[in-house]
Amino acid sequence: xxxxxxxxxxxxxxxxxxxxxxxxxxxxxxxxxxxxxxxxxxxxxxxxxxxxxxxxxxxxxxxxxxxxxxxxxxxxxxxxxxxxxxxxxxxxxxxxxxxxxxxxxxxxxxxxxxxxxxxxxxxxxxxxxxxxxxxxxxxxxxxxxxxxxxxxxxxxxxxxxxxxxxxxxxxxxxxxxxxxxxxxxxxxxxxxxxxxxxxxxxxxxxxxxxxxxxxxxxxxxxxxxxxxxxxxxxxxxxxxxxxxxxx
Amino acid sequence: xxxxxxxxxxxxxxxxxxxxxxxxxxxxxxxxxxxxxxxxxxxxxxxxxxxxxxxxxxxxxxxxxxxxxxxxxxxxxxxxxxxxxxxxxxxxxxxxxxxxxxxxxxxxxxxxxxxxxxxxxxxxxxxxxxxxxxxxxxxxxxxxxxxxxxxxxxxxxxxxxxxxxxxxxxxxxxxxxxxxxxxxxxxxxxxxxxxxxxxxxxxxxxxxxxxxxxxxxxxxxxxxxxxxxxxxxxxxxxxxxxxxxxxxxxxxxxxxxxxxxxxxxxxxxxxxxxxxxxxxxxxxxxxxxxxxxxxxxxxxxxxxxxxxxxxxxxxxxxxxxxxxxxxxxxxxxxx
Numbered sequence: 001x002x003x004x005x006x007x008x009x010x011x012x013x014x015x016x017x018x019x020x021x022x023x024x025x026x027x028x029x030x031x032x033x034x035x036x037x038x039x040x041x042x043x044x045x046x047x048x049x050x051x052x053x054x055x056x057x058x059x060x061x062x063x064x065x066x067x068x069x070x071x072x073x074x075x076x077x078x079x080x081x082x083x084x085x086x087x088x089x090x091x092x093x094x095x096x097x098x099x100x101x102x103x104x105x106x107x108x109x110x111x112x113x114x115x116x117x118x119x120x121x122x123x124x125x126x127x128x129x130x131x132x133x134x135x136x137x138x139x140x141x142x143x144x145x146x147x148x149x150x151x152x153x154x155x156x157x158x159x160x161x162x163x164x165x166x167x168x169x170x171x172x173x174x175x176x177x178x179x180x181x182x183x184x185x186x187x188x189x190x191x192x193x194x195x196x197x198x199x200x201x202x203x204x205x206x207x208x209x210x211x212x213x214x215x216x217x218x219x220x221x222x223x224x225x226x227x228x229x230x231x232x233x234x235x236x237x238x239x240x241x242x243x244x245x246x247x
Numbered sequence: 248x249x250x251x252x253x254x255x256x257x258x259x260x261x262x263x264x265x266x267x268x269x270x271x272x273x274x275x276x277x278x279x280x281x282x283x284x285x286x287x288x289x290x291x292x293x294x295x296x297x298x299x300x301x302x303x304x305x306x307x308x309x310x311x312x313x314x315x316x317x318x319x320x321x322x323x324x325x326x327x328x329x330x331x332x333x334x335x336x337x338x339x340x341x342x343x344x345x346x347x348x349x350x351x352x353x354x355x356x357x358x359x360x361x362x363x364x365x366x367x368x369x370x371x372x373x374x375x376x377x378x379x380x381x382x383x384x385x386x387x388x389x390x391x392x393x394x395x396x397x398x399x400x401x402x403x404x405x406x407x408x409x410x411x412x413x414x415x416x417x418x419x420x421x422x423x424x425x426x427x428x429x430x431x432x433x434x435x436x437x438x439x440x441x442x443x444x445x446x447x448x449x450x451x452x453x454x455x456x457x458x459x460x461x462x463x464x465x466x467x468x469x470x471x472x473x474x475x476x477x478x479x480x481x482x483x484x485x486x487x488x489x490x491x492x493x494x495x496x497x498x499x500x501x502x503x504x505x506x507x508x509x510x511x512x513x514x515x516x517x518x519x520x521x522x523x524x525x526x527x528x529x530x531x532x533x534x535x536x537x538x539x540x541x542x543x544x545x546x547x548x549x550x551x552x553x554x555x556x557x558x559x560x561x562x563x564x565x566x567x568x569x570x571x572x573x574x575x576x577x578x579x580x581x582x
Contacts, residue, residue, distance in 0.1 A: 054476065073476045079469040082574040083491050092487065096478045116303050126575020129310030144477065162310070165303055172299075 004032040005065075006148055006180040007053060012062035014048055022048050024205035026062070030182060032147065035174055035217075037195030038184045039234065041242050045206030046184040050152050053182065071148035072141040076156050078133035080125040086112060086136045087121040093143035111139040114176075115169060131162035135169065142177065151183045155190070164222055167193055171220075188238065192230040193222045200234060202241045210237045356542040364546040373531060374550070381512060381527035382554065384440070388447030389508040393501065396452040400459030400500075404493075405485070410460065417453050425450030425511035429518045439523050443515045450511030451504040458500010462493030498570060502563045509555050528554075 007030040014023040022045040030036050040046050051057040052064055054073045080089045090108040099107060112121050115135040125133055134154055141149055155163045171194065174181055185191050191198045196217055202209040212230060220227055317325075338358050344350075345357040352360065368374035403410045403417070428449045432442040466489055474488035516529020524530070528551050535543030571577035 056472070056475070070478075073473075075469060075473070077469055079467075079473045081470065081488070081491065082576075083494070083570075093477050096474075096483065096487075116300050117307075119304075120307070124573060124575060127311065129307060131310065132307055140477075162306065165299075165306060168299060169303070172296075 006030050006032040006034070006067060007182070008063075008065040009049075009053075010063050012049075012052070012059050012064060014045065014052060014057075014060050021205035023052075024207050026201075026206065026208055028199060028208060030180060032180055033178050035181045035194060035196045036183065037191035037198045038182060038201060039186065039188060039191040039198055039238070040201035040206065041186060041203050041238065044201040044203040046186070046201060047152055049201075049206065050150050050182065050184050053148075054150050067147050069146050071150050072144040072146040074134075074137050074141045074149070074151045074154045076153045078125065078130075078137040080133055080136055080140075082125050085122050085124055086117060086128065086139075089125070089136055090140050090143050093140045097144060108139075108143065111143050112136070114142065114173060115139045129162070130158050131166060134158065134166060138170070138173065142173070142179075148180045148182070151181065153185055154183075156185070156187070163190070167222065170194065188231045188235050189222055189227065192227045192234060193220055193224075198230075198234060200237055200241070203245060209241050210234075353539065353541055356545065360542045361545045361549065364540070364542040365550065368531070368543070368546065373526070376526055377528045377531040377547075378550065378554065380525045381516065381529065381551075384443055384447070384527065385509050385512045388444050388512060389451055389505055391444065392448050392451035392455055392504055392508060395448065396455030396500075396504065397459065397497075399452070400456040400497075401463075401485075403456065404460045404463035414460065417456050420449070421453040421457060424514075425507065426514040426518070428511075429515055432515070433519055438519055438521050440525070442519050443512065443524065443527075446515040447508050447511045451508040454504040454507050455500045458503060459493065459497050462496020462500070463489060465496055466492040494570060495567075495574070495576065498563070498567055502559070502567065505558065505563065506555070509551075509558075513551055 007028070009026055009028040012023055012026040013021060015021050026049065028036075038046050038049065048057070050073070052059055053066060054071050055066070056073075080086075081092065084092060087105070087108045090111050091104045094104045094107055095101075109118060109121055112118050115138055117132060117135055117139065120128060120132060120136075125136070128136065137154070155166050158166065167190070170181075173179075183191075183194055192214075196214055198212045198214070199208055200210040200212075201207065212234060214226075214230065216226075342358050345355060356364075365374065368377075403413055425446055428446045429442070432445045436442040436445060470488055470492055471484065474484045479487060512527070513529045513532075516524075516527040517533050520530050520533055528547060532544060532547040532551070535541075535547060568577060
């Protein structure tokens with residue numbers, strides 16, 4: 001949007017040990033403040049790509065440029081510390097970021113309020129529903145205060161009603177904070193609902209197989225006709241990619 | 248399809264074919280469903296947000312149950328009452344047998360005779376002395392085992408080659424009855440307190456080490472991953488993530504370690520008497536045996552048992568229950 005590049009991936013390849021190529025010649029540029037959805041079937045290396053961007057793994061060939069501050073990551077499972085309350089979980093991220101003790105509590109409560117969980121601040125993860133846990137995880141990721149937020153199928157395990165609400169929540173947070181978001185999913189509708197750009201990855205090895213840009217993103221809902229239309233188009237391409245594996 | 252890849256690469260900036268195609272159905276969609284779509288998606292900002300918050304709060308309420316802690320009466324009837332009833336019944340049957348069968352009192356003393364033996368020992372001051380001596384040694388020896396076992400367990404948990412080398416031996420030591428150390432300890436340290444502490448140490452340390460290793464092993468890998476993503480180095484990852492996450496296994500190891508301490512202590516006290524070794528419960532047991540005082544023997548056994556149970560109930564059980572409840576690992580009312 002602002003024209004600055006947040007993530008630049010060039011001719012990226014990845015294989016694990018002597019195994020087959022997982023990612024092959026992936027080229028992708030994400031601009032600052034952009035919301036990009038990475039979409040693909042199983043085995044397309046979506047999560048591998050995300051781990052590479054997050055710096056949790058190293059590329060075999062090619063290069064990845066990410067902001068020096070690094071990226072915050074959110075996983076499919078909330079991975080909250082079960083012995084800490086929601087507030088303390090957020091405070092842990094603040095502590096590891098180096099926020100002084102006195103400022104942590106207030107900032108954590110503010111972040112929890114951002115995801116509408118101020119009332120649940122003193123609850124422990126097991127007392128929260130799956131959707132609430134993912135919102136705490138989102139607040140924790142925001143607490144890291146990194147310009148890039150990587151999300152690895154964060155809503156895949158949630159029921160449809162909760163997922164709808166979290167889409168809205170995430171979109172609101174994105175517009176408010178101006179974060180660059182890379183959102184990995186295998187759900188075509190979710191990608192069409194959320195992304196400014198949808199990048200389709202082919203499977204085995206993962207390559208960029210198509211890309212869609214959505215000009216107008218405000219006011220989208222999962223049931224919006226434009227989301228449905230885009231989903232049909234993407235699904236067609238996705239099926240073509242999957243069918244190639246049959247031969 | 249290689250041409251797709253190149254197309255995607257250029258799509259970013261120039262936005263030809265693909266991108267143009269998408270924005271059209273976008274605007275067409277809004278045109279074909281006038282009013283409805285725009286009204287639903289673009290109302291005034293603040294009330295929209297308020298609506299969303301109340302919607303989300305409602306769903307949160309639906310998806311969470313308020314936690315119901317079991318009432319004190321419920322706890323009493325389900326976990327305290329049954330063992331008490333059983334023990335009372337056992338004593339009643341015992342007393343009934345003594346009354347009906349009239350066995351020789353030096354082979355089957357009555358419950359009352361055993362109670363009297365406890366009373367006698369108390370009056371003579373032997374019981375208090377023995378309990379205090381044993382308890383002091385048990386607790387002190389256990390603490391030494393904790394101090395030795397904890398760093399050792401951490402080291403083995405984190406350094407894989409070391410664990411492969413030493414781990415099986417530690418597990419093996421857990422199987423070895425610690426009484427087996429008594430003769431060796433007597434030869435090394437003579438009849439001193441050092442002998443007793445050595446046996447306790449050898450009895451309790453393997454349990455503590457193994458508990459800690461098991462606890463660290465069971466730490467979910469995603470918690471470590473999150474710790475790394477949040478920016479924790481190895482040191483803070485250990486203190487802020489791995490250790491707290493491993494606490495349930497560690498506490499289980501401590502609990503078992505205490506049981507082993509207490510057992511080893513009694514074994515050592517029964518075998519090693521005299522010298523500078525003080526008068527503990529084990530010594531008292533051995534003394535009663537020498538006097539063929541079965542009432543005294545049974546009384547001492549009951550005291551040893553009672554102290555073991557008491558420490559478990561008063562210290563480890565609440566500690567464990569609190570920890571598990573905080574983590575949601577204890578299902579309320581299941582016990």
